[in-house]
Amino acid sequence: MFVLTIVFLFVMFILFKLMLIVPMREVHVIERLGKFRTVLEPGFHFLVPFVDRVAYRHDTREEVLDVPPQSCISKDNTQLEVDGLVYLKVMDGKLASYGIENYRRAAVNLAQTTMRSEIGKLTLSQTFSERDSLNESIVREIDKASDPWGIKVLRYEIKNISPSMKVIHTLEKQMEAERRKRAEITLANAEKAAMINMSQGERQEAINLSEGQKQKRINEALGTGQEISIIANAKAEGMEMICKALTVNGGDDAMNMLLKEQFIGQVGKILSEAQVSVVPAEMAKLEGFFEGMEQVTHAVSNSSAKGAR
Incomplete structure (x- = not known):
């Protein structure tokens, strides 16, 4: 058993x-x-x-390997701490076994060296703005070098890009200066726009005032012309009526009476307003006549008195 x-x-x-x-x-x-x-x-x-x-x-499934952080120097001599993830897959078991001792460790080390090389070609700002192109470049280089290992690098992703504290402090100052610059530009543009609007407003105001003055002078001229025309027409009509009145019997006498009334009225007005004695010419002649008669009478009286003696 x-x-x-x-x-x-x-x-x-x-x-x-x-x-x-x-x-x-x-x-x-x-x-x-x-x-x-x-x-x-x-x-x-x-x-x-x-x-x-x-x-x-x-x-044979897709594997993800963590790439430890490492120090890199950018094109503008900025020190960065960069880490990432590399995704790969075994395509040939024979090459993965005999082509290299440990394809995982080799892939991580190759990713680090390639990442340092690619970041050295870019400036600090480009490393942040061109992550996609940077990832593609790293994948292309790693895949080319790892082809004899029987693995396929599918993609690479940068996790963190960490500048040193000194660089961060410098970047903060630069960003603050940039914000201040944009604020000053905005204020300058606002002041410029305000001055333009103010000058346009003053220009429009001057135009409106000149247009108003022009229209005022036109209206005054038109009013004066109409006034003159009305007065002239009234005078012409009056003269025409006077001429017609003179052709009627007794028209001359009426005209003389009217002229005398106007003369008397004007003389009275002048006498009331004048500061000196003003008399008509005829009255002045009468005054001279009486003064002459007084002188003659005084002379005759003197001669009679002498004869009596």
Whole structure:
């Protein structure tokens, strides 16, 4: 019974060594007597016991490897701390096993050196604004170098770009100066626009005033012209009526009477307003006549008195 148990266990051990099931997400590298034989895809396979063995197992799914932070110098001599993630996949199990000792560590180291090289080609501002192109450049370089390793670098992503505290302080000052500059430009533009609007308003006001003065003078001229025209027409009508009146019997006498009345009225007005004695010319002649008569009478009286003596 004991012998049968030993034989059964030996047979099961042989069957275990003979059969191999490769999971869906893996490939197995088989060596026969220490020499590469084949790469087994997922499924059920038979091996030669004690001759074939599984040397390497590789996961065929996409892997993500963390790239540790490292110091980089940009094109404008700015020190940066940069880390990232590299995504890769095993494409050839044989090359991944025999092409390099550890493709994961090699991929991370290659990503670091490539990242330093690519960042050295860019300025500080470009490292922030051109992350996509930077990632593409790193993937292209890593994929080219890792092709003999049987892996495919799918993408690379930069996680953090951290300048030193001194650089951050300098950037803050630069941003503050830029904001101050934009504020001053905005204020200057606002003052310029205000001055332009004010000058345009003053110009429009002057135009409106000149237009108003012009229209006022035109209206005054038109009013004066109409006034003169009305007065002239009235005078012409009056003269015409006077001429018609003079042609009627008694018109001359009426005109003389009217002129005398106007003369008397004007003389009275002058006498009431004048500061000196003003008399008509005829009255002045009468006054001279009486003064002459007084002188003659005085002379006659003197001569009579002398004869009586």
